[in-house]
Amino acid sequence: MKNGILLFLMAFLPIALSAQFPYALKGTTATFGAPDTVSGYPFPQGFPQWGTGVSCIDFNNDGLEDLTFATGTNQELYFYTNNGDGTFTKIAPLVSNTHHTKMVLWADYDNDGDKDLFVTAFQRPNTLYRNDGGGVFTDVTAMAGIPVRNDWTWGATWGDYNNDGLLDLYVCNRHNAVNSNYLYRNNGNGTFTDVTRKAGVSDGTQLTFQANFVDINNDGWLDLYLANDRLYGNTLFRNNGDGTFTDISTSSAAGITIDAMNTAAGDFNNDGFFDLYVTNTPNGGNVLLRNNGDETFSDISASAGVQGFNFFWAGNFFDIENDGDEDLYVSCMKDFTGSQNKVYVNQFVETGMEVFTEPYVNGLPGDTAQSYANAIFDFNDDGKLDIIVPNNGSDTIHLWENIVSNSNNWVKFTVEGTVSNRDGYGTRVEIWAGGKHYVRGHYCGDAYLNQNSEKIHFGIGTASMVDSVAIHWLSGITDVLTDLSPNQTYNVVENSTNPIPVNVNVVHADCHGSDGEATATPGGGVGPYTYEWTSGDMTATATSLAEGNYLVTVTDSNGDRGIGFASINNIGVITCDIAVTMSTNGVGGAADLTVTGGKAPFTYSWSNSATTEDISGLAPGAYEVVVVDDNLCEGRGIVGVYDNVAPCMPIIPTETVVTAYTATLKWDVPPTADASRARYREVGSPTWLISPAARDTDSELTIEGLTPDTEYEYQTKTRCDGPVISGFSASYFFRTAQLSGLPCDSWIPHTIASDHDSAVIEWTDNQDADRYRIRYRIIGDPIWKEQVALWAMVTLGNLTPSSMYEFQSATLCGATWTEWSVTTWNFTTTMAPPAMAQAGGPAETDREDRSALEQLEESAEASFKLFPNPARESITIEFAGSDNNAVTVRNANGQVIRLINSTLGSYSLDLSELPTGMYFVTVVDANGMPSTQRFIKN
Template sequence: GYSIEDADGNLWFGSNGEGLYKYDGKLFVHFGMEQGLSSNTIYSILQDNTGNYYVYGNFNGTVNQDLTSISTLGGQDIFLSKYNSNGDILWMKQIGGTGSETSIGICMNHAGDALIVSGQTNGNCSFDGMFPISTSGLNDIFLSKFDLNGNCLWSSKAVYGADHQIGGAITIDNNENIVMAGAFKVDASFNNNPASDLSSSYLGIRQYFVAEFDQNGDNIWSKLINCDDASNSTNIKTVTTYNNEYYCTGQYTGNLDVDGFAIGNATGLSDGFVFKLDTYGNIQWLKEIKGTSSIESITKHCSDATGNLFITGNFQSDDLNLDGTILTNKTTTSKSDVFIAKYNSSGTLQWAKSVGSTGDDKSTDISTYNGNVILTGSYSDVIDFDSFSLTNAGATDAFIAECDDNGTFLNALQAAGTKNDVGEACIYLNNGRNFLTAGDFYSTSLTIGTNTFTNSVQDLTTRDAYLARYGCFDGTTINSTSITCNGLNNGTATATPTQTGSYTYLWSNSETTATIQNLSAGVYSVTVTSSGSCTATASVTITEPSALTSSITGSTNVSCYGVNNGSATVTPTGGTSPYTYLWSNSQTDATAVNLVAGSYSVTSYDNNGCSTFTFVTITEPAALTATISQNNGCNGSCNKSATANPTNGTPPYSYSWSNSQTDVTATALCAGNYTVTITDGCLNTFVQSVTITEPTVLDATTSQVEPSLSSCDGTATVSPTGGTSPYTYLWNTSPSQSTATATGICGGICAVTVTDANNCTITKAYTFKKAINLRVVGTTTNTATFAWDGNGATSYRLRFNKVGETTYFYSNVYTSPNTRQLLDPNTNYECCITTNESGVYSPYSSPVTFATLNNTSVLAQNLRLEGTPTSSSATVAWDGSGASSYQLRLNILGSTTYSYKTAYASPYTFDLLLPNTNYECCIRTFNGGTYTSISSPISFTTANEVTVVATNLRVEGTPGTNSVTMAWDGSGADYYRLRFNKSGSTSMLTVRGR
């Protein structure tokens, strides 16, 4: 038999010949297989993650399930079926062929997307008509993989040989590898791995093996477990995995050897064993469960979450030895007693105990959960489970017993009838609060507690199945409704026990009904008590949405004055989405569009009807306006300007002045009236006017105070009039001064530039009597010319001496500049000056030094024409400088009428010449009171007059806002005069140019 609990707490179970059953705690549902054939057997049931079930078993003849029907191909075949959670068949697949097939094991891989099945075959066999295999000997063991839609993905002869291959119990480890345990005679080969081949050292005697296969069915390794007894009735019954290590239990006769770990018996009857292999198949430990005189068998083992093993089985011997712990049979008549033992993962026995009656007692299944253990089976007379005693009602009755982790029995129950009644399977439900047991009975009726079941066929030869559940109700679920809006108290909670019945309730807020209402946010717990005093607690958190708030997360103001292209977006947070919106202008989207300037409010509602309020102000640019600032410039000029100053509106701005200028500032304006039209970026316009007036003429009066002869205490004062105040001042004193009165003046001359607010300027000069800044402005071989600042004194006295000498000579002079004669050539001199005012002299100034020239350097030589003569002028140049003067003689070629010109330096320009005339010119030097000889003449010709006359006057290019370029034919005149006037005006502007 077998049983399994689904995710909803329903129990599914099967039994030989009886089909598939489902029990949901209320209804007992039978999904029949083939009726009337006791050899139809369900071997295993699995459940996937979505609540579907997979049933694996054997059948003879025909299997009918709803509209699905399959029939055997030879002897016994195997079926694999899938049901949904309601028991509706989804598909059924057949494994069979010419011989007989037996289902052994079924597992689901850890990914939950495929099934691995194992079994025996002894002929030609196919898997849903695919992947056929043929046995190599009498029996082979197969492996096959199906997806969850029933498609066979692969199959293989996992273990094959010349004789029998038996069993094939399987499990899947953490690496998704398949671990198989079984037996063979003669030899065993393993799929796609000749290195794993095994052979028996004992001809014709059954040997055991453990082997590992990958997810494709290819063998990884195999392990031989030697046995030398010829009974051939023993095997490895169960293989399980924990932490990628493998545990095997079963029974043997004779001697058993696992990699040198050996046990044996001499009775010729079976004993039990348990051993552990590591992940590579290496033996870790081997334990013997040994009787003294009869048959012992291990029926099942299971493991808990820490790797402890719980083993159950039967023994007929008088005594059973488990690592020195002796269990004694209740009878001496070869009747079986039941034993249960616990080993840790290292193979150390923790405890062992037996139960039995004077009759035959057997265990069939064992299960563990959270430190407790249940086992089921049958008994034939009064049996004691510690303090719990069960009586017998007929041939055999079924038992279900529970013990704790230390082997102390907590309860024992029976299913009793007059004939053979057997417990076949037991399982803890997932919550650990109760367990289920399943079995079958031949009795006409079966009593379990206060419940009586009647066999559907009263012939004492037909079995019915039973299912019983023990313990408390599973628990309590709480359904709740959360608070709709933050801060309210409208939550509810309803406690619902998993089974029907009479219950009382006690909530943490002292309420005593199944449903509590008007709850604020918080945690609420409830204790539910059944009529049988079982309790279960549950808690629920009543939540409330976060406070619903909203904010304006984006807005666009109106771009241009007077339009309606503004927008605003509200974003709510908290509450329960989705949200709806209502704006004060009746729009209902999160973003309100086409808004004019103004204030808007918006109410946001969440899915529970909670609301929040916010507002936004949409602005627009103010209406475009402008002022004009002006600069009236200077009196009589057209250098005035006007600047537009727009405000508000939307930039950028453009400008159109009444005089066609387009910049923000109109320039080169004369006095008059002007307007400007300003256009903003939205094409709005504004017109502003300005009158440019003529300021009065900027002028200034001056006054000064003479410095005393012995100090620098003179002053100069300027008093501006006219123009446009305020005024600024800049004196050329050292250092410069910027007030209306300059002070600290030593003498000489100074000047001040007055600038008004329109940058008009006037300069006034001051001359003081006291001489300062004596300087040499020219020298010859025998003269030196001096200049100084200052004028108007009674006289000025120059004192000379040769450098290094103290012999002085003086010159009384009256104006600057002044030339001293009769100096020696090529000589270093120094000179000082003093001011005489009415017979009082100032101190002599600091001396200036100079040197007269060498005689040869002053002579005029290499007279030559400089440039090209015009029709009325010609320029000549020469080498030599520093003489007192140079005399140029000019005459028309061939004429003896001469004109003389005095020059002081090269070059010199003759003007008022005749056009198209040949001239010749000579030069001589005047120095030291005498002239040198006249030089040889040079000749030149003036230009023809017709080429210099201006003709074809025209405008060149495009006039600017305040300028124009004129061109004409003709060149070479002294200058050309252009006259301008405004059209219709008699006011003239005359410009002279070349």
């Protein structure tokens, strides 16, 4: 038992609760705006809620932690400002977004000192809002280079994976056929580049709920951990420090295969390495992965007592009673068992044992809402961590105030990067107090759909002083503070505690190699000085530097030190930005060139023989420029000049991206274009081939089936408003890439996992492959089924339980599929769950299971119709009246999987995500009368 008494006040309008328990809940209601429900109806196609997210970030920079909630379809996001007196005020939406949003993440991606907002959405576009100050936000998604498309996005996380001082974005898509996850690298100019495949973190097409950038091996580089649902094992990517990652899921034992939802990180045993907590369904329970400090993890969830065995979602580490070890709060989906959210209290400080206890065996009293996400913050700044829970359905927001009554002390830190990203995400903070050592990390989106407080909190027990603090920034800089008083918040700016200022002058590398230099000059202290560069140089000047970031530690004769930072750019990379003025009646066009990078002076060579920086008096057409700098480094640019009067012009390509078998043509869209296409051929061939068509708003098209390392000629054509069609353009040229050297053979599986009705098969991606194919059948069946995959993974669904399957593989390279593999592989599906064993009704299970199902028996006189029944893709619910009907859909175990409100005469229920089996639909009409029917998903 912990020392002291743990008290929580639940601020949950309009109810105030008071009760006594081993760790008591009591107090009066704190005002929290209106009793909002953050996940409204209807949900798209009857899709289950599975929660919406919450953020505890101070979005108006007044020092108080505010609240932002994602919401359901046709609802604006909720924004609450903290009044500083224990209450919140709901304000008008800062942005307009009525999609079915999932996660809200505040982050200063442009390092300008105010928080920008990224919002994920289910089957709707994700949105990036730039904070322009004064409460003004601009949707910059498209101009930032983030695709505007209807993905199946759940979670996301910000982190600086390449340590360049800019926050990068990882987006999780829970879809097993179309979308992978995506890593967007921050370019530092307001735009992002998709580096997913280059970095090696697409994770195929797995059902990813959430990800977390966390340094699992304390090497100063953020690794990436993913929670993947169903048969897809979780993935741990180790950061290689060169812009790429290595999948160590198997070797680390972190690649557990459960119904994973959560990726929270914390150091529960105070050993200096971050552990992971992954939530699960009742099938196996939650998993606590202890970090062994050698890039491996051990599952200690059973011995630690944190499994839970229910439908758990968000789980957060936090120190409830400020005793120095991190406890857990876990959100649970409400079902017929009366499930409640869990509080697990860590006993490590008291006993030295890696065990947790449950002061509330059935959860916090009254904490019985439909909960998915939760977040941790200190809303009244009293040093005791509180909990915010956005609930679903008719359940209102829960705010739990921590009113623990003990004498334990605490300390908090806010961090501001100057060389590292301004928010300081990825920073690792260590403190020593009362003879004990504690470590905390700073994350931006780690648990399921949440963003915790920006303030890095430590409980320090009865220690009366914080002896020392080390703040390790991603830049490599460390700030050290000593002899801090407890029960205060300290604001730390990067490199502010090192007493000797260091000025660094740099000579950037050019396009010819590693010839950059950096010279450190101390601005204080007493000489002589010693110098230690991260490049290995030990003198004031570091030489032969390639593009990258470098630190120098300068130590004077008294032992005082200073840290300097050098960023070496490859200025030989010349970028040509061209602004265009369209011509009028074939004359008067212009191209204004802006050159960045390189070393002046520059020379210019345009395709029309001009040698000036800018050109004018142009007719319609394509204009290319070659720029050469003083180091003889070269840059190129091309631009299309269209006419604003001419009836129709062919598209003018400005970029061609090639692989061994494909070419993607990119252009600026003509003002009157309805559709575009190209004809192409190998140079010297008499025969033209026709490309696919591009729509009016498309700015690119891809030609497939090309021959590697071959020169091609192509011409473009455009159909404009009405029936007007341009002629073909003059010829352009490209050369396809050489093969990587990997043979284009049928793929070989390295992972096969199956349950009763589905299987997941993975193999190694071939960079030269365009796509993959599998054919499969029950052994002995004469008919093969086929499926095509874009990634090195495939999910097979609607399989027959207790059956042995065989499959073969093929690979598409260019225009030709390989033959089906000679080898045939096998897998066996498991038995169906007991409740699905009989299609006509529930199996005869034990009495306890049977009594749960008896609650769902069909009504003698149902007030609605279900058809078709059985059904595969969707089923129609036809109501007796069009008044408000409340619909609940449960599986054969009695668990709620859909909640629907409908005022229409009928409703189409999407079944595509449901496993085969028996389900029950209960409709409560406007008079409060319930009736129930069952249906079969086949």
